Amino acid sequence: MKAVYVEDAYKVVVKEVDIPELAPNEVLIKVAAAGICGSDIHTYKGLHPFRKPPVIIGHEVAGEIVSVGAAVTKFQVGDRVTVEPQTGCGSCEYCLRGQTNYCGTRGAPGIGGWYGTMAEYFAAPEPTVFKLPDGMSYDVGVLVEPFAVGVHAVRKAGIEVGDKVAVLGAGPIGLLAMAAAKAAGATTTFVSDVMDYALDTASAMGATHTMNIMNVENWTQQAKELVGGEFDKVLIAAGVPGIIDQSLQLLRKGGRVVTIAMFHGTQTFDIHNLQNQEKEIVGCMTYTRADTLTAIDMLAAGAVNHEALISHKLSYEDAAEGFRLVDKKEDRSMKVLVTFA
Ligand SMILES: [Zn+2]
Numbered sequence: 194m195k196a197v198y199v200e201d202a203y204k205v206v207v208k209e210v211d212i213p214e215l216a217p218n219e220v221l222i223k224v225a226a227a228g229i230c231g232s233d234i235h236t237y238k239g240l241h242p243f244r245k246p247p248v249i250i251g252h253e254v255a256g257e258i259v260s261v262g263a264a265v266t267k268f269q270v271g272d273r274v275t276v277e278p279q280t281g282c283g284s285c286e287y288c289l290r291g292q293t294n295y296c297g298t299r300g301a302p303g304i305g306g307w308y309g310t311m312a313e314y315f316a317a318p319e320p321t322v323f324k325l326p327d328g329m330s331y332d333v334g335v336l337v338e339p340f341a342v343g344v345h346a347v348r349k350a351g352i353e354v355g356d357k358v359a360v361l362g363a364g365p366i367g368l369l370a371m372a373a374a375k376a377a378g379a380t381t382t383f384v385s386d387v388m389d390y391a392l393d394t395a396s397a398m399g400a401t402h403t404m405n406i407m408n409v410e411n412w413t414q415q416a417k418e419l420v421g422g423e424f425d426k427v428l429i430a431a432g433v434p435g436i437i438d439q440s441l442q443l444l445r446k447g448g449r450v451v452t453i454a455m456f457h458g459t460q461t462f463d464i465h466n467l468q469n470q471e472k473e474i475v476g477c478m479t480y481t482r483a484d485t486l487t488a489i490d491m492l493a494a495g496a497v498n499h500e501a502l503i504s505h506k507l508s509y510e511d512a513a514e515g516f517r518l519v520d521k522k523e524d525r526s527m528k529v530l531v532t533f534a
């Protein structure tokens with residue numbers, strides 16, 4: 194089969210590899226589409242903490258089951274599916290509580306022997322596989338995984354009906370988190386970024402306010418004036434220096450910041466602005482099965498304007514161009530899908 198490799202930093206190539214052999218509990222999926230994720234770009238740049246080149250890239254996927262292992266009971270050939278791309282050991286205290294994302298031996302595509310999703314075929318263990326609802330396209334099915342990140346972040350933030358929410362960073366994850374916040378009842382959804390086209394996408398996806406903060410001094414003050422008050426919750430979807438301080442400036446007393454973005458290196462912030470105002474900073478790592486199920490339901494209910502978010506659909510032969518577009522933010526690239534016809 195053809196598979197898209199990040200062979201070295203900034204080097205994406207298509208290679209011929211054997212179709213993965215199925216373990217008894219696995220299904221084989223003929224991939225229709227795989228998404229390029231921000232974390233794939235970290236791998237592309239050679240910066241990802243644990244997913245290193247050379248690797249078959251990708252963890253977002255939708256496609257059709259073409260064969261099932263002997264022990265598989267819930268799926269059959271022809272099922273249209275997506276995958277929650279993480280596995281736990283199944284027996285630690287976290288796994289037993291359904292918190293696969295906390296498992297100390299968490300597995301994911303592109304790590305160990307598990308191939309990435311950006312290939313003609315992708316093998317996945319049965320418990321990680323989810324049927325797509327009737328009528329849900331593969332394009333939308335690919336969004337289940339990144340949307341589950343947003344759903345999880347919204348849950349970690351404790352977003353409630355009527356909340357004022359700021360999302361810092363208008364990449365696909367930020368915008369999917371914004372959509373999840375809206376679906377959870379947030380009535381003010383402010384999005385900041387430094388690219389106008391990304392903010393246009395934010396508006397198309399339902400953001401109530403946007404701000405290009407490039408070279409804007411004291412933008413946190415302006416943001417609060419724009420929405421008429423302080424924010425209840427802030428979701429950080431851009432791991433840039435200074436952003437934790439800015440988040441705390443946006444927040445009301447007792448408010449909560451959730452960090453979704455991957456940061457590089459140690460971050461510093463003014464702890465006074467946290468301590469005496471009882472603000473919280475909460476981490477956020479992938480999702481749980483419950484988040485994935487919620488993401489599927491919300492997508493089926495139309496919570497995400499996927500047409501606004503998906504900027505490009507490229508054949509796997511042009512995957513290198515897709516990575517370049519996302520990395521350079523060229524050609525108004527937002528979510529880029531790689532397809533296997
Ligand atoms: Zn992703």
Ligand SMILES: [Zn+2]
Nearest residue numbers: 282285288296
């Ligand atoms: Zn475990």
